[in-house]
Amino acid sequence: MQAIEISHPGGPEVLRPAQRPMPQPGPGEVLIKVAASGVNRPDVFQRMGNYAPPPGASDLPGLEVAGELVGGDFSTHNPFGLKLGDAVCALLAGGGYAEYAVAPLGQCLPTPHGLNLVEAASLPENYFTVWSNVFDRGQLGHRDNGSPESLLVQGGSSGIGVTAIQLAHALGHPVFATAGNDEKCRACEALGARAINYRTENFVERIKAWTDALGVDVILDMVAGDYVAREIDALADDGRLVVIATLGGNHATVDAHKVMRHRLSITGSTLRPRPIPFKAAIACKLHEHVWPLFAAQRLRPVIHEVLPAAEAARAHALMESSTHIGKIVLRW
Numbered sequence: 001m002q003a004i005e006i007s008h009p010g011g012p013e014v015l016r017p018a019q020r021p022m023p024q025p026g027p028g029e030v031l032i033k034v035a036a037s038g039v040n041r042p043d044v045f046q047r048m049g050n051y052a053p054p055p056g057a058s059d060l061p062g063l064e065v066a067g068e069l070v071g072g073d074f075s076t077h078n079p080f081g082l083k084l085g086d087a088v089c090a091l092l093a094g095g096g097y098a099e100y101a102v103a104p105l106g107q108c109l110p111t112p113h114g115l116n117l118v119e120a121a122s123l124p125e126n127y128f129t130v131w132s133n134v135f136d137r138g139q140l141g142h143r144d145n146g147s148p149e150s151l152l153v154q155g156g157s158s159g160i161g162v163t164a165i166q167l168a169h170a171l172g173h174p175v176f177a178t179a180g181n182d183e184k185c186r187a188c189e190a191l192g193a194r195a196i197n198y199r200t201e202n203f204v205e206r207i208k209a210w211t212d213a214l215g216v217d218v219i220l221d222m223v224a225g226d227y228v229a230r231e232i233d234a235l236a237d238d239g240r241l242v243v244i245a246t247l248g249g250n251h252a253t254v255d256a257h258k259v260m261r262h263r264l265s266i267t268g269s270t271l272r273p274r275p276i277p278f279k280a281a282i283a284c285k286l287h288e289h290v291w292p293l294f295a296a297q298r299l300r301p302v303i304h305e306v307l308p309a310a311e312a313a314r315a316h317a318l319m320e321s322s323t324h325i326g327k328i329v330l331r332w
Helices: 043-048 117-119 124-138 160-170 181-189 202-211 228-233 256-261 278-290 291-295 309-321
Strands: 001-005 015-019 030-037 064-072 089-091 102-104 108-110 152-153 175-179 194-197 216-221 235-243 265-268 303-308 327-329
Touching: 001 309, 015 309, 030 124, 030 265, 030 309, 043 309, 064 102, 064 117, 064 124, 089 102, 089 117, 089 124, 102 278, 108 278, 108 309, 117 303, 117 327, 124 160, 124 216, 124 235, 124 265, 124 278, 152 160, 160 175, 160 181, 160 327, 175 181, 175 202, 181 194, 194 202, 202 228, 216 228, 278 291, 291 327, 303 309, 309 327
Parallel strands: 152 175, 152 216, 175 194, 216 235, 235 265, 303 327
Antiparallel strands: 001 015, 030 064, 030 102, 030 327, 064 089, 089 108
């Protein structure tokens, strides 16, 4: 099969087309003929040599695909009744940049009603991540008086960002988002957020002004570094900060007294190394709570560009430029 491999750690140019043996599914796994592969920031980190695949995972990059089920084991944990020939999208631990990929059956979902395979390929990594971190770890929900809690998304125009904005907005939560220019801010606003240009505005001041000085209930943070101290200032009492990436640096200074006084929680997670049953449980929640929102057209994929798989290097260069809004997808 055709695949895109990392020849050695480095820049986008180290991605190259290659011939690889077709992967063989094991117990509880299925084989997918890939139509499209999503491109994600962890793929970039892996290409640079900073994010090794978990033990046993393919060395090929790619954490999400969509395509047709063409083989495998359907005998155990098949909550959606999937079968040969079905169109699915799937979360992978690696191996998505290829014409065929293997995935645990529990991490496969039927493509949402009304979406094509390219659109479906843009969903798994972001929706699994957002649900796990915003709704499970961050516990975004309702206050004691029944009013919906609020969410701040740092990096609102990224793939994760547009997903978090849309999903929280569709479920009735006030959403705020930061972005790096006015065009990206307008894109966030079109999805349902009140947007802050972090280059020209102080996000803490804007959040305080918009919330009558109360702050937000949950922050989804992909920056960390010196953002953390400011995010503590932007949280409401009993607020939760969820860190899922450290684009601004691994180290932060925390005012422990503010954390105690306002009863704040700081947490974070990485999804890729989590066990299959954990991810399969998220898949079931997505199928129950999120997939119907696509059918009702209350959610939609936001895809910046679709490129031929052979142009994976250009896709990575585009992602690193941070000029994109939404997802980048490779078509096979």
